[in-house]
Amino acid sequence: METIETTGPIVRAERRTVGEAESRRANGPDWDRYADEYQATHGPFLGEAGFVWGPEGLTESDLGILGDVGGKDVLELGSGACQCSRWVNTQGGQAIGLDLSGRQLQHSRRLDEHTGVVVPAVQATATDLPFADDSFDIVFCSFGALQFVSDIAHAIAETARVLRPGGRFAFSITHPTRWMFPDDPGPEGLIAAQSYWDRTPYVEVDDETGEVSYVEHHRTLGDWVSLLAGAGFRITDLVEPEWPEDHERVWGGWSRTRGLLTPGTAIFGADLARS
Numbered sequence: 001m002e003t004i005e006t007t008g009p010i011v012r013a014e015r016r017t018v019g020e021a022e023s024r025r026a027n028g029p030d031w032d033r034y035a036d037e038y039q040a041t042h043g044p045f046l047g048e049a050g051f052v053w054g055p056e057g058l059t060e061s062d063l064g065i066l067g068d069v070g071g072k073d074v075l076e077l078g079s080g081a082c083q084c085s086r087w088v089n090t091q092g093g094q095a096i097g098l099d100l101s102g103r104q105l106q107h108s109r110r111l112d113e114h115t116g117v118v119v120p121a122v123q124a125t126a127t128d129l130p131f132a133d134d135s136f137d138i139v140f141c142s143f144g145a146l147q148f149v150s151d152i153a154h155a156i157a158e159t160a161r162v163l164r165p166g167g168r169f170a171f172s173i174t175h176p177t178r179w180m181f182p183d184d185p186g187p188e189g190l191i192a193a194q195s196y197w198d199r200t201p202y203v204e205v206d207d208e209t210g211e212v213s214y215v216e217h218h219r220t221l222g223d224w225v226s227l228l229a230g231a232g233f234r235i236t237d238l239v240e241p242e243w244p245e246d247h248e249r250v251w252g253g254w255s256r257t258r259g260l261l262t263p264g265t266a267i268f269g270a271d272l273a274r275s
């Protein structure tokens, strides 16, 4: 068992079953605590009105997996400070952010003021979207809510509900194969040590209180295919960004050492059925 020291409480890492309510109770306050450090560390890489799909630095302007966003109603799940939505709005779209963490959304307000590009945003969970059916043309999520929710089938069903028929859904997540390896950017992170098929969530437990303070959920590639198809989506893309030649940045377990050999990010693109 690993002990982790962060700016918050001292925690120990383990794998254990955690339900939706407990995941949310842990992750909301955790992201509130971590938001200032997250934005200070990663904000310059993300860009105030930039759309980056993951630590490899692949941008939506290069990938274009959402298609033309001009004139489209767009929802971002787990938006953080809404940098991606702000980029969408600079391209003529109308994006709204949604995040569990109030502190992350305060950073969004800060960027609204600094850039003059305003993103309306709501504090809510991806498993219970506060929008009417058929409200959006596009829903997307860049390393946002999806790997933090337990009830993923419900989150995908909610996404399908608020999308218009034929709507576009794209999201990035930690590449599911990464769950086989220790979350270490160095060579240790290249030695498979855990079962790919073990879906038991990664959990951090506060050493003092014994309470769960952070949760991430794992699904295999096959799980994602079944989830999307089962909710009426047709998968069009599975992008596995390669590590760029000139890219040296380390972000958590993502590094050049690992990125040259194993994929760190998976980006799915899917269309909702037309009727």
Ligand SMILES: C[S@@+](CC[C@H](N)C(=O)[O-])C[C@H]1O[C@@H](n2cnc3c(N)ncnc32)[C@H](O)[C@@H]1O
Pocket: 024, 027, 028, 031, 046, 077, 078, 079, 080, 081, 082, 098, 099, 100, 101, 104, 124, 125, 126, 127, 141, 142, 143, 144, 145, 148, 149
């Ligand atoms: C890794 S950050 C990514 C934020 C942003 N997409 C970015 O690229 O900076 C994950 C975000 O998901 C949010 N989140 C976690 N669980 C959520 C949930 N159940 N519903 C909505 N947002 C959630 C967190 O508060 C956090 O802001």
